[in-house]
Amino acid sequence: MSAQVLDAIARALQLDPNERAHLFVLGGAADPAPGKDCTGVTEGVRAMLRQLEPFPASVQNARYDILAYNRTYGQLLCDLDALPYEERNCMWLAFNNAEWAAALVDRDEAVRAMAAKFRAAxxxxxxEPAWKHLLGRLKQSAEFREIWERHEVLQAGNRxxxxxxxxVGLLHLEHTALWAGxxxxxxxxxxxxxxPESAERLHRLHALVAGGAAD
Structure with missing residues (x-):
């Protein structure tokens, strides 16, 4: 199948970057626009992400793929802009990216909860191939395999x-998920x-990011 046809299918189905990449692998063609922005995230949603600054915000799917994010979120746990699209997945990062994992103060609890929610979803x-592909990648981690074999199931919630x-140091943040459809x-x-301490530190993080300050 030609790259042009696959590109048209990806756009029509509003595939996210990981789904798009998998489609081109199945089609045996090179993606003419690798890393293309997720067409399912509208410009209006992207504007909302920008307006929420200095608060970190992102758009994610049920697989924990990070589809879009604002500048503060992009530097909250690691430098997301420096990562390829296929690595911008919260679960994959928690098991495979040392900087991201180190930023999770309650990492052990967090990875168990994510795995349980992923199983439920x-x-x-x-x-679906994209889900099976991600699961296969995650199972390369012995730690993930051990957690996955517990067969825990958990529904998403706020906390x-x-x-x-x-x-900027330690941050205590209230997490809220708004389903976007x-x-x-x-x-x-x-x-x-x-x-208040977390508020001050978040504003400082945003100032560093917005000002392009180097580490």
């Missing part, structure tokens, strides 16, 4: 999370400070 996508930013499972993730 996967029940509706069990035959307070703790992050240790390499740039029309794609089931696609949601906007926002973080607001849970205390």
């Amino acid at each position: 996967m029940a509706e996508h069990i035959a 307070t999370k703790r992050f240790r930013s390499r740039r 029309p794609r089931a499972g696609t949601r906007m993730i926002t973080y607001v400070p849970a205390d």
Whole structure:
């Protein structure tokens, strides 16, 4: 199948970058626009992400793929802009990116919860290649395999999370998920400070990012 036809299919189905990449692998063609922005994230949603600054915000799907994000979120746990699209997945990063993992203060609890939520969500996508591909990548981690074999299931919810930013220190943030539709499972993730110290540090992080300050 030609790259032009595959590109048209990807755009018509509003595939995210990981789904798009998998489609081109199946089609045996080179992607003419690798890393292309997710067409399912509208410019209006991207504008909302920008307007939420200095608060970190992102758009994620049920697989934890990070489809879009604002500048503060892009530097909250690591430098997302420096990562290829296929690595911009919260679960993959938690198991495979040392900087991201180190920023998760309650990492052990977090990875168990993500794996359980992923299992619950996967029940509706069990035959979809993108889900099976991600699961295969995750199972390369012995730690993930051990957690996955517990067969825990957990539904998504909101809670307070703790992050240790390499740039501004400890952050206590209230996590909220807003389901964006029309794609089931696609949601906007926002973080607001849970205390005055975290608020001050978030504003400082945003100032560093907006000003282009180097580490």
